[in-house]
Amino acid sequence: MKKIGFIGVGNMGSAIIRGLAVRDDIEIHGTDLNTEMIATLEEECGLKGQPDAKALAEACDFIVLAVKPQHAESVMGGIAPVLTGDKCLVSICAGLTVETLKGWSGKAPVIRIMPNTPAMVGEGVFAICLDDADLTEDMKAFIPDAFDGLGLVKIMAEKQFDAFTAVIGSGPAYVFYFMEALMEAGVNLGLTRQESTEMVEALFSGSAKLAKESDYHVSQLREMVSSPAGTTIRALLHMDRMATRGNIVDAVTESYERSIELGKK
Incomplete structure (x- = not known):
């Protein structure tokens, strides 16, 4: 033993x-x-x-x-x-x-x-x-x-640990940050805080399960929700105009660089 x-x-x-x-x-x-x-x-x-x-x-x-x-x-x-x-x-x-x-x-x-x-x-x-x-x-x-x-x-x-730290070690905070933003959006649009919280939590757990169990890449799963001239593509295009994807990549890079700095102390 x-x-x-x-x-x-x-x-x-x-x-x-x-x-x-x-x-x-x-x-x-x-x-x-x-x-x-x-x-x-x-x-x-x-x-x-x-x-x-x-x-x-x-x-x-x-x-x-x-x-x-x-x-x-x-x-x-x-x-x-x-x-x-x-x-x-x-x-x-x-x-x-x-x-x-x-x-x-x-x-x-x-x-x-x-x-x-x-x-x-x-x-x-x-x-x-x-x-x-x-x-x-x-x-x-x-x-x-x-x-x-x-x-x-x-x-x-x-040598891969700084990248792991930036993406996965810090990752839960990024997820909770986005969850929090969606919860606030729901409240802004008239949902009660309890309703918005419960549904966003279910949204993330269900989406993560789908991504894990599906044979489709996450890009294909995103496309399945993005109907032509629909509500989802309009939201996604706004995110693209705001460079949301690039800002996420930049934020993770900031975390990576900070991890390297801490390792040198």
Whole structure:
């Protein structure tokens, strides 16, 4: 049985813990200043609480660093002495490169993971970097398999992580931004806020399901709704005049460039 420990059980850490808890081949440990959340996860998921990060690192095979990036270096300073080569450090901290983490981890190999927030409902997208040459085949097999039950897993080179961050890591915010705009449009046109909210939520979940399950490309699915001289094509042409598509691409590029900047700090 593999022992995997979480340093930090905030929103993302606890979401991953809950997803892994369904497996009977994993023993989950955790530590956090929020002792109430530890107690909750102990009751809900069978989590084994640890008094501190060093005790957790000593007890576990895989140590998941799930703290805010600005706190990571100090946490690593406390656990590096017990990170032997047979343990694996798994980081979900945004912006911290494998090279940086390796410098802090001592002898332990490093796996870097970039999640997105739909992981909180079991529908996440995870980029997993297995670039570290010190990783064993067992380590490289276990982590992708463990996270597979939490959503879509993609093995990616670290050089692709800034693009992943810009499109997928930040992506939920773009989706919620557009959802919010449609909800406000509905209210402006006379729908109640509850009606507009419920219907827009259903619109997005249904459209995403259609895009995923259909054999048609999203461009073809868009064309199916765009009848000649109809309401939809008129709205889409307005978006084209406003360069909406180009502005979205530019916005994602801004996110990409910011991700690169953060990685250099």
